[in-house]
Each structure stands twice: as C-alpha cells, then as structure tokens.
Amino acid sequence: MRGKTGEKPARSRRCIGEARFRNGLCSARARKTFATTPEPEYLRCDLYFLSTSQRNFDGCDLCGLGFRPDYRSLFRLTERAFFFMDKNRGTLYGLSVGPGDPELMTLKAVKILKQCPVAAVPVTHRGNTLALDIARKIVDFSDKELLLLPFEMTRDKEKLRLNHEAQAARVAERLALGRDVAFLTLGDVSVFSTFSYVAGILKEKGYAVTMIPGVTSFCASACALGISLTEMQRPLHIIPAGFYSAREALALPGAKVLMKAGSQFPEVRRAVLESGREAFAAVDCGLESEALYETLEDMPEKPGYFTTVIVKEKP
Amino acid sequence: MRGKTGEKPARSRRCIGEARFRNGLCSARARKTFATTPEPEYLRCDLYFLSTSQRNFDGCDLCGLGFRPDYRSLFRLTERAFFFMDKNRGTLYGLSVGPGDPELMTLKAVKILKQCPVAAVPVTHRGNTLALDIARKIVDFSDKELLLLPFEMTRDKEKLRLNHEAQAARVAERLALGRDVAFLTLGDVSVFSTFSYVAGILKEKGYAVTMIPGVTSFCASACALGISLTEMQRPLHIIPAGFYSAREALALPGAKVLMKAGSQFPEVRRAVLESGREAFAAVDCGLESEALYETLEDMPEKPGYFTTVIVKEKP
Numbered sequence: 001m002r003g004k005t006g007e008k009p010a011r012s013r014r015c016i017g018e019a020r021f022r023n024g025l026c027s028a029r030a031r032k033t034f035a036t037t038p039e040p041e042y043l044r045c046d047l048y049f050l051s052t053s054q055r056n057f058d059g060c061d062l063c064g065l066g067f068r069p070d071y072r073s074l075f076r077l078t079e080r081a082f083f084f085m086d087k088n089r090g091t092l093y094g095l096s097v098g099p100g101d102p103e104l105m106t107l108k109a110v111k112i113l114k115q116c117p118v119a120a121v122p123v124t125h126r127g128n129t130l131a132l133d134i135a136r137k138i139v140d141f142s143d144k145e146l147l148l149l150p151f152e153m154t155r156d157k158e159k160l161r162l163n164h165e166a167q168a169a170r171v172a173e174r175l176a177l178g179r180d181v182a183f184l185t186l187g188d189v190s191v192f193s194t195f196s197y198v199a200g201i202l203k204e205k206g207y208a209v210t211m212i213p214g215v216t217s218f219c220a221s222a223c224a225l226g227i228s229l230t231e232m233q234r235p236l237h238i239i240p241a242g243f244y245s246a247r248e249a250l251a252l253p254g255a256k257v258l259m260k261a262g263s264q265f266p267e268v269r270r271a272v273l274e275s276g277r278e279a280f281a282a283v284d285c286g287l288e289s290e291a292l293y294e295t296l297e298d299m300p301e302k303p304g305y306f307t308t309v310i311v312k313e314k315p
Numbered sequence: 316m317r318g319k320t321g322e323k324p325a326r327s328r329r330c331i332g333e334a335r336f337r338n339g340l341c342s343a344r345a346r347k348t349f350a351t352t353p354e355p356e357y358l359r360c361d362l363y364f365l366s367t368s369q370r371n372f373d374g375c376d377l378c379g380l381g382f383r384p385d386y387r388s389l390f391r392l393t394e395r396a397f398f399f400m401d402k403n404r405g406t407l408y409g410l411s412v413g414p415g416d417p418e419l420m421t422l423k424a425v426k427i428l429k430q431c432p433v434a435a436v437p438v439t440h441r442g443n444t445l446a447l448d449i450a451r452k453i454v455d456f457s458d459k460e461l462l463l464l465p466f467e468m469t470r471d472k473e474k475l476r477l478n479h480e481a482q483a484a485r486v487a488e489r490l491a492l493g494r495d496v497a498f499l500t501l502g503d504v505s506v507f508s509t510f511s512y513v514a515g516i517l518k519e520k521g522y523a524v525t526m527i528p529g530v531t532s533f534c535a536s537a538c539a540l541g542i543s544l545t546e547m548q549r550p551l552h553i554i555p556a557g558f559y560s561a562r563e564a565l566a567l568p569g570a571k572v573l574m575k576a577g578s579q580f581p582e583v584r585r586a587v588l589e590s591g592r593e594a595f596a597a598v599d600c601g602l603e604s605e606a607l608y609e610t611l612e613d614m615p616e617k618p619g620y621f622t623t624v625i626v627k628e629k630p
Contacts, residue, residue, distance in 0.1 A: 094538070096534075098421070099528075101423070102422075103421065103422045103423035103426065104421045104422070104423055104528060105421065105422055106413070106418065106419045106420065106421050106422075106530060107417075107418045107419070107420055107421075107422065107425065107453070108416070108418035108419055110422065111418065138422070188530070188531075188534040188538075189538065190534050190537035190538055190542070190543050190544040190545070191534065191543075191544050191545055191551065192545050192547065193543070195543075196542075196543035203541075209541060210541075211537070211538035211539075211541060212538065213414075213419060213530045213534040213535045213537070213538040214530060214534070215421060215503070215528045215529060215530060216503075216531065216534065219411075219503040219505050219506065219528040219529070219531065220528045222505035222526070222528075223409070223503075223504065223505055223526035223527065223528040224526075226514075226518075226524060226525075226526060227505070227511075228505050228506075228508070228510075228511035229505040229506050230505070230506055230507050230553075230555075232507065232555075233555050233557070233558060234555070234558065235552060235553060235554045235555065235558050235559070236506070236552075236553040237550060237551075237552050237553075238545075238550060238551040238552075238553070239550045240545075240547075240548050240549070240550065242548070243548060243549065243550050243568075243569075244550070253558075254558075
C-alpha cells in the first residue's frame with residue numbers, strides 16, 4: 001500500500017523506519033519505531049488528518065529539511081508514517097565486544113562488525129586498543145578502515161566536551177560518506193561507556209545510531225568465579241570506584257559490585273575484612289592476565305585497573 | 316613433566332585442573348584453578364613437603380574419595396597440583412541464552428550448547444520454555460535429550476528446597492552417566508537465575524560446574540531504547556520488584572533498573588511521574604511481543620511480567 005496523498009520521496013532518500021497506528025492509537029511496534037528511529041530528514045504519513053500539537057502541519061509530507069514534527073501528538077492521528085534519511089548516510093553502531101574473551105562476543109556483534117567498513121576504536125594514552133584486540137581474534141579487520149579515537153581521561157568538563165566533539169566529528173566524516181561505523185566498546189555499550197557521549201552528539205546531527213548489547217565485565221567475573229551475583233529478591237548495586245566510600249558501599253542491602261576497584265584497593269579490602277562479608281575479585285577477566293580470587297586477603301596492594309570486587313550480602 | 320613422587324592416578328580418572336606455584340607462592344593461574352576447579356575426587360602434588368593446616372597430609376596422593384584437603388594452606392608448600400575427577404562424569408554448564416533475540420547469544424554459548432547431549436530447560440507452570448524457544452532458533456536440538464525442569468514459584472522455603480533438590484537429582488542422573496548438561500537460562504546465569512540453587516547442590520556432590528555468561532535483559536533494554544544505563548562515575552542499581560517501595564528506589568543516587576516491574580506498575584508509574592524523573596520501559600525485550608516506551612505515561616496498567624523500567628537520575 002502506498003500513501004494516499006503523500007508524494008514519493010526523492011530518490012536520494014532511504015526509508016529508515018515505518019510506524020503503524022490503529023484507530024488513532026499507537027501500537028507497541030509504532031512506539032518502538034518512534035523510540036529507536038533517529039531524527040529523520042523527511043517524514044511521510046498516510047491519512048494525516050489534523051494536528052493536535054502547537055505546530056500546524058498542513059499536509060502529508062511533513063518533514064522537509066530542518067522541520068521537526070512533534071511525534072507524540074502526530075501518532076494519535078495518523079495511520080502510517082514513514083521516516084526517510086539521506087540515502088548516502090551511514091549508521092553508527094555502538095558495538096559491545098564483551099569483557100575480554102573473544103568468544104563472549106554475541107552472534108549479532110560479529111555479524112554487524114563484519115558488515116561495517118569502518119571500525120572506530122577508543123585508544124588509551126598508552127596506545128592500548130583493548131576492544132580491538134578482542135574483536136580481532138574473531139573478525140578480519142584487514143579490509144576495514146581503523147579510526148583510532150584518543151579519548152582524554154580528565155575531570156575538566158570543558159576539555160572532555162571538546163574532546164568528545166572532536167572524536168564525533170571524525171566519526172561523522174565517515175558516516176557522511178555513507179560508510180557504516182562500528183564503534184567498539186568493552187563490556188556492554190550501555191554501561192559506563194564513552195560511546196554515549198559521541199552517540200549523543202551524532203544523534204543530534206541526525207545520524208542513525210544503533211546499540212548492540214554485550215556481556216558486562218561483572219557478569220563475566222561472577223561466572224568465572226563460579227558464583228551468583230544476586231540472591232533472589234535482593235538488589236544488586238554496580239558502583240564505580242570512588243562514588244561511595246567502601247564502608248558506605250558495603251552498607252547497601254543485597255550484593256555489591258565495585259568496578260575498577262584497583263585504585264582504592266587497600267581501603268576496599270580493609271572495609272570488606274572488617275565487615276566480615278564474603279568477597280571475591282576478578283582482575284582482567286577473560287584476558288591472558290586474568291586472576292581470580294576467592295578472598296581479598298592475599299591479593300596484591302595494587303591489583304590492576306580492571307579489578308572487579310564482588311561483595312555478597314551474607315558473611 | 317611428571318610428578319616426582321606421585322603415583323599415576325587410576326585410569327578411570329580424568330585431570331580436571333592443574334595449579335602451579337612458585338617459591339611457595341600461589342600464582343594467579345593457580346588461584347584461578349582453585350577458584351574454578353570443582354571438588355576433585357583425587358589430588359596429586361609434586362614436592363609436597365609439610366602441611367601447615369590442621370589436617371596432617373602424609374604424602375603426595377592427597378586425595379582419595381571422601382578426603383578434602385585444605386587448599387589454601389596446601390598451595391603454600393606445593394610446586395604443582397593436579398586435580399582428578401571420575402572420567403565418566405559429565406559437566407554441568409550454566410548456559411546464558413540472553414534476553415530474547417537469539418542473535419544475542421554469545422559464540423561460546425552456541426559452541427558449548429552444540430556439544431552438550433542434554434539440555435536442561437526450566438519450564439513454567441503454564442508449560443512455557445522461553446530459554447529453549449530462543450536457543451532453538453540458533454541450535455539444532457533434534458539429537459539432544461530435553462530435560463524439562465518444572466521449578467515451583469513459591470515463597471515457602473522448604474517447598475522450594477525440596478523442588479530444587481528434586482530437579483538437581485534429575486540433572487545428576489545425566490551427569491553420572493558422563494553426559495554433559497547445558498542448563499539454559501534467560502539473560503545472564505549469574506543474575507536472578509534458578510541455576511545457582513541447582514548448581515550449589517550439584518557442586519556439593521562433586522560435579523564440575525561451568526557458567527557461561529550472557530547479555531542481561533537490562534542491557535538489552537537500554538540498547539533497544541537507544542539510551543545509556545549509567546552516567547559516568549555514578550552507580551547503577553538493579554532492583555527486583557517489591558524489594559524497595561517505588562519511592563525508596565527512586566531516592567537512590569544514580570540510575571535505577573526496576574526488574575519485572577509489571578506486577579507493581581501503577582505504583583512505579585505514580586512514583587516516577589511525581590518525581591519528575593526521566594524513565595523508560597521495555598516489555599518483552601527482544602521477543603515478538605516487544606514494546607518500548609520513552610515515557611511511562613501512556614503505558615497500560617498491566618504491561619506484562621517481563622517489564623523493565625529504567626529510571627535516569629536527571630529529570
């Protein structure tokens with residue numbers, strides 16, 4: 001079925017989403033489309049009757065460049081909507097490679113990474129590209145453009161913003177050429193990843209962004225240790241180093257995961273031993289240098305950056 | 316290199332772990348072996364000098380049936396230890412199939428599931444086998460024995476214990492025959508999974524247990540919604556329905572994930588709307604019936620069992 005009154009969009013556009021509505025109500029599928037479709041350049045509706053928003057739409061081809069309809073009111077009075085984007089623009093994938101063991105990549109991450117001509121890879125100031133090293137053991141990168149992104153480690157918010165803008169601009173150059181970009185992230189892309197900053201900037205510029213979830217370091221650590229992270233009906237707290245004092249963290253009900261606990265390890269260990277609680281640790285889980293500990297007692301004072309401490313509720 | 320004084324173990328035993336020590340210190344690799352090797356039936360050491368534990372070991376073949384050395388003191392005085400288990404026993408795998416989309420299974424989960432002749436599958440009282448339905452789209456089950464495990468949903472602890480014992484016994488029957496068993500779990504096996512109870516019982520009986528991590532429902536929900544779960548340096552709280560009141564949960568610093576929030580949805584929604592915070596929801600993430608919501612406002616009163624609500628810190 002074609003739109004009854006809408007013009008065909010220009011050939012240079014590609015449909016990036018379609019939402020269907022029933023009796024003026026938004027279906028679950030349509031909601032999903034609204035939630036996940038990036039800001040389109042162009043939007044066409046079937047049977048668009050009347051606007052309830054402040055904006056006064058006057059036709060069916062609602063969305064030329066620079067025009068932004070109010071989707072939430074739009075879907076109440078539309079039967080079907082199509083979203084279009086410049087055909088020549090690539091998609092940015094936030095691609096989780098998991099915690100370290102290459103076999104913990106998902107089928108989806110491998111499939112999409114294989115299809116992307118560009119891989120964007122965060123690189124530390126020492127030149128480490130851990131996410132790339134992991135993915136390389138599964139996927140052939142010889143035909144891919146490698147875009148190394150040197151993210152700054154600073155608490156200066158203005159410096160950080162400028163750094164993120166600069167890296168986003170480099171990614172945008174590739175997307176503008178119609179090249180899909182896989183942005184590799186350690187663990188899962190929705191948990192403590194720099195990806196969200198770059199994605200936010202690029203979404204605002206109208207680029208399509210898709211996130212591919214992965215295995216988190218804390219799940220992999222628990223599995224390597226052979227323990228459950230949670231007790232039934234009890235909460236689980238994922239705590240980045242330094243947010244709470246170790247004592248405050250231990251006072252929370254349920255299980256606690258202290259992420260990147262290497263820097264404050266002596267304090268963490270002291271608090272855990274004083275509390276008498278059962279605690280486990282994994283250093284560099286899934287990597288060659290992996291070390292697992294059933295107790296914090298005889299761990300080194302500085303166990304390394306990727307130290308995950310798991311504190312159980314019961315002693 | 317063979318052990319200098321140890322006898323060769325009987326032929327019916329297979330080596331399930333090897334730990335090496337240096338200058339009386341436990342290496343990271345040895346620690347891992349101690350943490351992940353199940354209780355062996357038999358243990359052989361190279362150069363075992365003297366026991367520091369209460370137990371008085373008298374030789375190199377330390378571990379006959381029913382004998383349990385104190386590993387932590389053992390490794391201080393040993394150069395190398397080998398762990399042996401009855402060759403004819405199978406391994407139990409806690410196999411995470413992810414949240415719903417079959418392509419979110421990891422390469423490792425697919426590989427191991429293909430190798431296991433038995434698949435143990437939790438089944439609800441309505442006969443649903445969701446984890447199996449997901450894995451079936453990727454792996455052929457026609458040659459596998461399907462072991463359906465009807466877990467009871469009750470708060471009666473004694474009933475639960477008996478139920479877990481009964482299911483564990485059925486799994487043990489297969490392991491005792493030397494058949495590896497893949498216990499399929501939704502999401503990640505270390506997070507709110509019945510697996511831990513069954514695994515605990517079987518570990519005590521001396522069976523080898525290995526956990527294969529997977530993608531959690533909350534990471535997949537965040538990715539489907541195109542949002543980050545966390546803010547940098549701020550905590551993330553994973554809260555099962557009913558542990559906190561909705562208001563208490565919202566008062567925690569950082570981001571909150573309310574798991575299986577369907578049952579208390581009206582209360583959750585009221586609290587979220589009153590707080591003015593930004594909240595998202597995913598129902599049946601990755602399944603056919605998936606629905607995503609950018610706001611809780613116009614969700615149904617009873618959105619379904621697998622409803623994940625994500626509450627961000629900033630309004």
